[in-house]
Amino acid sequence: MRYSILDLSNVPEGRTAADAIANSVDLARHAEQWGYHRYWLAEHHNMEGIASAATAILIGHIAGATRSIRVGAGGIMLGNHMPLAVAEQFGTLATMYPNRIDLGLGRAPGGDMNVMRAMYRPGRDDFPTDVAQLQALLGPTRPGAPLRAIPGEATEVPLWILGSSLYGAQFAAQQGLPYAFASHFAPDALEDAFAVYRDRFQPSKQQATPHAMLAINVFAADTEQEARRLRSSMQQAFANLRSGNPGKLPAPVDDIEAVLGTQMTRAIDQALRVTACGTRDQVRDQIAALIEAHNPDEIILTGGIHDHTARLRSFELAADAVQSLTALAA
Known part of the structure; x- marks a missing residue:
């Protein structure tokens, strides 16, 4: 049974964001020694108590401070970003730290209505299309393609689908991707989501069998x-x-x-x-x-x-x- 850490890089009362980031680095170094398999960070915005807003930057910082533990996003809120930007960020991370980077994807905004307005992408609210574009950009090299992620293409950064409802379970199953359920704060649909995911799973190039976290x-x-x-x-x-x-x-x-x-x-x-x-x-x-x-x-x-x-x-x-x-x- 692999065991990993999800870190929100919490800022304790009486401390600063700099303290929280330093604590995250220290915890990741210890986690590597204690046998943890992954160290994930989550995207949240406009929150005084969470220092992981620029998630890709913090992932790179922690990957550079460790040696072997996988480091990734749990997750990137894809509605806030264009797929090309995410592919370039995580493609660069995977180029710097080969076989150590994970990319978990969620649909939530990672913040309140102010965040949603600030992050809004006009005319774009299509999670399946964005995931498909990410897969293409991080997949095999496509010479002559009109849009390429460099670095990014051919890195095959593993994608995960995150969720707390049946939608994420269904989508992860259809796409043949590993699935992480947010049972730590929204466990109501846990049993149904795992059942749907396993029952409907379709094998893919990335994942031959269901993998639920x-x-x-x-x-x-x-x-x-x-x-x-x-x-x-x-x-x-x-x-x-x-x-x-x-x-x-x-x-x-x-x-x-x-x-x-x-x-x-x-x-x-x-x-x-x-x-x-x-x-x-x-x-x-x-x-x-x-x-x-x-x-x-x-x-x-x-x-x-x-x-x-x-x-x-x-x-x-x-x-x-x-x-x-x-x-x-x-």
Whole structure:
């Protein structure tokens, strides 16, 4: 079971975007040592608490600071960009870091209405056409073609489809592409999406068989109490986002219900229910249960933790937990 990291490059309260980027680089270096397979970053805009807006630039920075871990986008919001620009960016990355770059694609704007207006491309709202154009631009060399991505052509950068609904599952299946489901914050359609994807999958040049990735929030610590405290930062951040007041990643609290109230806490926990939280052994058991329930081909772990040292420890314990599952299976 391959295990990877999805990093939003969160900016903690009291810190800056520069701190967040430095923390992401440090986490990626450690993740490589701990056996993580991929390190993905997500495109978000106009958000004070997320430093990964220029996703391709940050991917290049992290790829240059590491040696072997795959680095990619989880994902690029394709509606915000022309396919040629994306092909050139990721073609350049793949040329600089061969066989290490992934390109996950999503349909959401990655921000609010202000972002949608600022990023709007007149006359273009056709995700399937954009994906097909990307595949052509990153595919085999086409001498004489009127439009070519240089660098880009012949790099065959692996494409992934990201989603939280049945549309993405259907499209990924039709195109024969790997599929990553956003179960870490929108798990309602998870079971149906995986079933649709696997039932309708059509083999392609890139992918002969279905390959589904499950996203899991992870908060691991040496004690269950500390893990729950670490989790409170993400609970607060998600509540702030839902309330229309996004900001930097809040500091943890001991009693989340005292801050959010019982009703809001329950609603947030329901949305974030694909979560493993606790000690190393508790996280191992919870991840094992999620794997048994959904049978993913790969898992990707994420988790907004305010203190960088605690975040490193959490992902270290999570890696050890997943490795122990592999050992048990063997």
